[in-house]
Amino acid sequence: MKMKRFITNSACHILLAILSVIWVLPIFYVVLTSFRAEGGSYKTYIWPKGFTLDNYKELIQGVNSKIQGGTSIDFTRWFMNTFIIAIFSTLLAAFFVLCVSYVMSRLRFKMRKPFMNIAMILGMFPGFMSMIAVYYILKGLGLLETGTLKQLSLVLVYSGGAGLGFYMAKGFFDTISRSIDEAAYIDGATKWDTFIRITIPLSKPIITYTLITAFMGPWVDYIFAKVIMGNDTKYYTIAIGLWTMLEQEYVEYYYTQFYAGCVLISIPISILFLLTQKCYVEGVTGAVKG
Amino acid sequence: MGIFKKKAASEFDKPRDAGALKIMKEGNTVTRLSFLVFGLGNILNKQVVRGLIFLALEVLYFIFLFTFGIGAIGDFITLGTVEQGQVYNEALGIYEYSTGDNSMLCLLYGVITFVLTAGVIFLSCMSAKSAYCTQIRRQKGQEIPTFMDDIRSLKEENLHAFLLTFPIIGIIVFTIVPLIFMILIAFTSYDHSHQPPGNLFSWVGLENFASMLSSSSSLAATFWPVLVWTLIWAVTATVSCYILGLLLALLINRKGTRAKGFWRFMFVLSVAVPQFVTLLTMRTIFNANGPVNVLLRELGIIGVTESVPFFTDSLYAKITIICINIWIGVPYTMLSTTGILQNIPADLYEAAKIDGANAATIFRKITLPYMVFVMTPNLITSFTGNINNFNVIFLLSGGGPDSLEYYYAGKTDLLVTWLYKLTITQKDYNLGAVIGILVFVILATLSLLTYHRTGSYKDEGAFQ
Numbered sequence: 001m002k003m004k005r006f007i008t009n010s011a012c013h014i015l016l017a018i019l020s021v022i023w024v025l026p027i028f029y030v031v032l033t034s035f036r037a038e039g040g041s042y043k044t045y046i047w048p049k050g051f052t053l054d055n056y057k058e059l060i061q062g063v064n065s066k067i068q069g070g071t072s073i074d075f076t077r078w079f080m081n082t083f084i085i086a087i088f089s090t091l092l093a094a095f096f097v098l099c100v101s102y103v104m105s106r107l108r109f110k111m112r113k114p115f116m117n118i119a120m121i122l123g124m125f126p127g128f129m130s131m132i133a134v135y136y137i138l139k140g141l142g143l144l145e146t147g148t149l150k151q152l153s154l155v156l157v158y159s160g161g162a163g164l165g166f167y168m169a170k171g172f173f174d175t176i177s178r179s180i181d182e183a184a185y186i187d188g189a190t191k192w193d194t195f196i197r198i199t200i201p202l203s204k205p206i207i208t209y210t211l212i213t214a215f216m217g218p219w220v221d222y223i224f225a226k227v228i229m230g231n232d233t234k235y236y237t238i239a240i241g242l243w244t245m246l247e248q249e250y251v252e253y254y255y256t257q258f259y260a261g262c263v264l265i266s267i268p269i270s271i272l273f274l275l276t277q278k279c280y281v282e283g284v285t286g287a288v289k290g
Numbered sequence: 291m292g293i294f295k296k297k298a299a300s301e302f303d304k305p306r307d308a309g310a311l312k313i314m315k316e317g318n319t320v321t322r323l324s325f326l327v328f329g330l331g332n333i334l335n336k337q338v339v340r341g342l343i344f345l346a347l348e349v350l351y352f353i354f355l356f357t358f359g360i361g362a363i364g365d366f367i368t369l370g371t372v373e374q375g376q377v378y379n380e381a382l383g384i385y386e387y388s389t390g391d392n393s394m395l396c397l398l399y400g401v402i403t404f405v406l407t408a409g410v411i412f413l414s415c416m417s418a419k420s421a422y423c424t425q426i427r428r429q430k431g432q433e434i435p436t437f438m439d440d441i442r443s444l445k446e447e448n449l450h451a452f453l454l455t456f457p458i459i460g461i462i463v464f465t466i467v468p469l470i471f472m473i474l475i476a477f478t479s480y481d482h483s484h485q486p487p488g489n490l491f492s493w494v495g496l497e498n499f500a501s502m503l504s505s506s507s508s509l510a511a512t513f514w515p516v517l518v519w520t521l522i523w524a525v526t527a528t529v530s531c532y533i534l535g536l537l538l539a540l541l542i543n544r545k546g547t548r549a550k551g552f553w554r555f556m557f558v559l560s561v562a563v564p565q566f567v568t569l570l571t572m573r574t575i576f577n578a579n580g581p582v583n584v585l586l587r588e589l590g591i592i593g594v595t596e597s598v599p600f601f602t603d604s605l606y607a608k609i610t611i612i613c614i615n616i617w618i619g620v621p622y623t624m625l626s627t628t629g630i631l632q633n634i635p636a637d638l639y640e641a642a643k644i645d646g647a648n649a650a651t652i653f654r655k656i657t658l659p660y661m662v663f664v665m666t667p668n669l670i671t672s673f674t675g676n677i678n679n680f681n682v683i684f685l686l687s688g689g690g691p692d693s694l695e696y697y698y699a700g701k702t703d704l705l706v707t708w709l710y711k712l713t714i715t716q717k718d719y720n721l722g723a724v725i726g727i728l729v730f731v732i733l734a735t736l737s738l739l740t741y742h743r744t745g746s747y748k749d750e751g752a753f754q
Binding site: 109129269 | 394395398444445446447449450452453454456457458460461463464465466467468469471472538541542544546547548553556557559560561562563564565566567568570571572574575577579580581584585617621625626628629630632633664665667668670671674678680681705706709713719722723726729730733734737738
């Protein structure tokens, strides 16, 4: 019996190890290329001939364009731009999502089922189908006048429709026992108190999930950011900035710096995940037993 | 649970859930007049603040309507009549542009006016309902709530209104209005030869749909094959990512596994790296001169000058994309299922163990039904997401390899990437909008059918 368990456990660990290698290898390649001393894009070999920190140095100090009249690289600034936008849109989006999911899960009112159906219907339209219209609405509201306002409008674009993505959190709230709510009502708590004091503290895993997904948005979105920022390089987010570095005319100059940039932006997101990791480790089941 | 249902049913008999028709039938004159003069019933019954707020909103709307709204609706019908033209300025001796109507703005302002009007109709019902509630309270001799009571009720019976207001405003401005706008575009001639502000476009009815679906045109010859590939892609991508991700999560979560956090971290690392980075890296790795081909050459599997056409052959490209998508999607599923797996009541497992169930039975009878119950809406969302999965296709293959038989589309193009090419590259906004609507129709039919059949829709309380 003990032997059998030992074999199963070892097999599982070996399987996990093999899978991890497959999943980590491409990331390793990104890191490897970011330290590559030779510039230029594709090479006929995998292991770099030399290693250097210059890619990172150039990136952080900023590079004036190597092409006449081209975009200069201002990575630090782009990083801060994205970071600020991400923080604000995460807070707003998480607030929206939690509000809507709690209402859909716990409160009963006439418009509830219609709202859920409408939300699902809206989710079925291709997201950027409405991009052009959003652009003109923002323009009409005067939100595209200056760079700072453009950043505000990006925050709004990323978080505005977030309330529609409530399914995951609602599914989670549905699994929290109702008897806890009942107990709170008997003790004289209002529904609002129950939401803030009981449901939210019990929902750490799903809040973490909501926060992480919302935080990722601005770092990975290219299309909306590009449409709204246009050629305003100073206010670029990381994604458009890095993308610019891969454009045909820049790729031969900035290829390795591009990978250095990728490594740098992955760091804050990984740290964030490490911080929230402990929310997953402790399941809420222990606390929510009715 | 039965108790909740009964309670819910009786709540709907309250006056605050009365429909507009019922109010018209049972309300007194003041209540009925409240449909037209907002807040009338409240003001006459000492709820002055509530009434005045209603009234102020109505006045604001009418000011908007008379200064701007009526003109906007007129322009909406014609989509502009004055074309931008050139006028010869004799003093300067040059041609100057005279501003014409901008059809696009006409359409947009029209839509905004309609949405505001819909909002006011809703407000009118609210006003009448509020008057009706007060009327009923009076008849029953109950106390009439003051403004402070109204505010307090936002924490209790009106909590849903309080919590939903801001999310809904966001949804209306950033999702609904743009969507209505784009849907209307599908019925116009807004293509590459009708670009405002230089040219006007006009309503053309169902013409765009006809040319997209009819059998003879080159548009239809592109649409159907692209649609088939989109469906194959969506099914394969969703199912593979979900099952493999769930298995991975179980593998990490099982009791015997050590260092759970470490393994989770190894996989989530690929989530932490922004998606476009991994996608572009993958594209580099599978490039004709990329590391994978270099490796295959060095191992002697293919010739020194040969390369596997990962993205240039249509079949290879499709398989490569699905595999890469598994690489990307599995950690996401793992991440989202972990939280829910931990939320399965532990006593279910304990009871099963006492009854002598083995691991396979527990998975089949407890874990899987529970996961499917909680995750069905999520599965549908991810299926929808895959049909609309722009990033993966656009960044990996860009829709290529290109095909001459298609109208500006490649062999791996999904409907959405084709939509992108049509709108951004080709500026055929109307065709793009038609595709958007067709995608929607397909998704709506598929998911409404499945969603209504699932447990989590019919019986939300099953696991409570």
